[in-house]
Amino acid sequence: MSIKDIFPIEKWDFKSQSILQGLPAEDFAMLTANQTEQVYLKGEVVFREGAFPSGIFFIKSGKVKKYKVNETGKEHIIYVANTGELIGYSSVLADDRYTDSAAALEKSIVSFIPKEDFLKTLQLSEGLSRQLLKTLSHEFAVMANSISLFSQKSVRERTALQLVVLREKYKTGNAALVEINMSRDDLASLVGTARENVVRVLSEFRDKGYLTTQGRKIIVTDVKSLIRIANYH
Amino acid sequence: MSIKDIFPIEKWDFKSQSILQGLPAEDFAMLTANQTEQVYLKGEVVFREGAFPSGIFFIKSGKVKKYKVNETGKEHIIYVANTGELIGYSSVLADDRYTDSAAALEKSIVSFIPKEDFLKTLQLSEGLSRQLLKTLSHEFAVMANSISLFSQKSVRERTALQLVVLREKYKTGNAALVEINMSRDDLASLVGTARENVVRVLSEFRDKGYLTTQGRKIIVTDVKSLIRIANYH
DNA sequence: TGCAAAAAGTAATATTTATCAATTTATTAT
DNA sequence: ATAATAAATTGATAAATATTACTTTTTGCA
Numbered sequence: 001m002s003i004k005d006i007f008p009i010e011k012w013d014f015k016s017q018s019i020l021q022g023l024p025a026e027d028f029a030m031l032t033a034n035q036t037e038q039v040y041l042k043g044e045v046v047f048r049e050g051a052f053p054s055g056i057f058f059i060k061s062g063k064v065k066k067y068k069v070n071e072t073g074k075e076h077i078i079y080v081a082n083t084g085e086l087i088g089y090s091s092v093l094a095d096d097r098y099t100d101s102a103a104a105l106e107k108s109i110v111s112f113i114p115k116e117d118f119l120k121t122l123q124l125s126e127g128l129s130r131q132l133l134k135t136l137s138h139e140f141a142v143m144a145n146s147i148s149l150f151s152q153k154s155v156r157e158r159t160a161l162q163l164v165v166l167r168e169k170y171k172t173g174n175a176a177l178v179e180i181n182m183s184r185d186d187l188a189s190l191v192g193t194a195r196e197n198v199v200r201v202l203s204e205f206r207d208k209g210y211l212t213t214q215g216r217k218i219i220v221t222d223v224k225s226l227i228r229i230a231n232y233h
Numbered sequence: 234m235s236i237k238d239i240f241p242i243e244k245w246d247f248k249s250q251s252i253l254q255g256l257p258a259e260d261f262a263m264l265t266a267n268q269t270e271q272v273y274l275k276g277e278v279v280f281r282e283g284a285f286p287s288g289i290f291f292i293k294s295g296k297v298k299k300y301k302v303n304e305t306g307k308e309h310i311i312y313v314a315n316t317g318e319l320i321g322y323s324s325v326l327a328d329d330r331y332t333d334s335a336a337a338l339e340k341s342i343v344s345f346i347p348k349e350d351f352l353k354t355l356q357l358s359e360g361l362s363r364q365l366l367k368t369l370s371h372e373f374a375v376m377a378n379s380i381s382l383f384s385q386k387s388v389r390e391r392t393a394l395q396l397v398v399l400r401e402k403y404k405t406g407n408a409a410l411v412e413i414n415m416s417r418d419d420l421a422s423l424v425g426t427a428r429e430n431v432v433r434v435l436s437e438f439r440d441k442g443y444l445t446t447q448g449r450k451i452i453v454t455d456v457k458s459l460i461r462i463a464n465y466h
Numbered sequence: 467t468g469c470a471a472a473a474a475g476t477a478a479t480a481t482t483t484a485t486c487a488a489t490t491t492a493t494t495a496t
Numbered sequence: 497a498t499a500a501t502a503a504a505t506t507g508a509t510a511a512a513t514a515t516t517a518c519t520t521t522t523t524g525c526a
Contacts, residue, residue: 068381076384078377094370129362136369137327143376144311148301150383151309151425192384
């Protein structure tokens with residue numbers, strides 16, 4: 001049984017993988033002609049809010065958090081981008097500065113595609129343009145869901161939901177044992193609350209047998225209960 | 234002095250007006266060839282979350298709220314679309330059901346453009362495609378700002394901010410006297426809190442001289458103080 | 467115009483969430 | 497392996513927000 005049968009994971013996932021997947025080989029070659037690859041260690045910043053974009057980024061491996069920092073320096077994670085996803089492109093398309101920052105959540109390999117190549121390919125490739133419209137529209141829907149989440153759900157419900165979503169993102173070969181390896185600070189910043197509150201909710205879930213922890217790692221053992229708490233009927 | 238000098242209004246406004254404004258006359262004609270006009274009275278639903286889109290909507294006059302309804306029937310307003318804006322198009326582009334509902338906030342004239350005409354024009358018009366990508370990217374940034382707003386600001390700060398934004402949307406000829414004519418329930422649903430809380434904050438702002446009320450109408454008299462409270466430096 | 471219904475406003479209280487202050491446990495570098 | 501450092505956890509309390517119950521005002525309509 002797939003998660004899709006019991007939880008609408010697509011409401012919380014950007015699916016930007018499909019942007020490049022559907023691209024004709026010729027267009028893909030043009031797009032990636034001048035790409036440069038770089039390794040980002042955990043915590044290293046890929047781009048920063050307010051900077052002028054000089055290109056877009058493709059995550060070859062690893063995970064990257066997209067976040068905003070408020071006046072007091074507190075950060076808030078908007079989205080966790082996974083291997084295969086494209087980031088930074090909407091700022092290039094809007095012809096605006098980056099509207100959020102991006103940093104590696106774990107050691108990640110990211111390739112940089114210059115703005116000029118991206119825009120040139122966009123002009124020549126009918127498919128890229130159509131695919132971008134589709135993906136952006138979907139991302140828009142995901143953001144709307146996130147807003148509802150914040151305005152209508154409690155910290156406990158939001159934590160349950162994010163654990164279900166993160167479990168999908170941290171899946172590797174062995175789907176039965178997914179280790180969510182994320183600091184409590186990052187998790188709190190994703191849920192949108194203080195670290196202490198997330199820790200308390202995790203303790204409750206552990207006591208009830210919905211998950212186990214190994215150091216910082218979280219292993220969800222009862223997804224269905226978490227889905228029920230997140231209130232997705 | 235314009236509001237833009239003291240407040241980043243573009244962070245909270247979709248600017249979807251520009252989609253049709255920049256369109257060549259020929260493309261515009263193709264797009265609107267089969268449009269049909271309809272009057273929606275206050276509260277009437279334009280489209281409903283979960284329905285399959287059969288087209289897109291252009292607001293000729295009036296204001297339309299975009300909202301989601303949760304399991305308990307409570308509604309949450311995601312965005313207030315104004316005269317000149319296009320709505321419902323991202324669901325058509327994503328090839329998905331409507332991900333939110335839309336209803337008139339006041340008597341509004343809305344024209345319906347069939348999906349087929351929209352998609353046909355999109356295929357033939359280089360400009361429409363580019364403009365949609367730009368606008369969608371901007372809308373995405375607005376949504377990201379909204380998420381931050383919810384996760385990092387108090388009800389008081391959010392109310393102040395929404396009043397500043399609404400004041401711009403309710404501007405007509407006389408910019409000095411802008412009447413925000415919105416029910417407390419809708420305002421609460423936009424701020425993301427209970428009606429009682431919004432009423433309390435409004436009372437405080439009235440006592441401090443930042444606004445006056447005439448029945449349900451709100452007249453902001455001191456925008457700068459509201460901007461300061463909303464914490465935009 | 468005046469009456470009924472709906473909406474707005476107020477107050478008291480309950481609940482949730484944030485903050486502060488520790489202690490315990492894990493991780494990293496030597 | 498061990499010490500030093502960072503992160504996670506727990507508990508107590510403060511602050512913010514939600515809920516309940518009610519009164520007053522406004523609005524729409526007979």
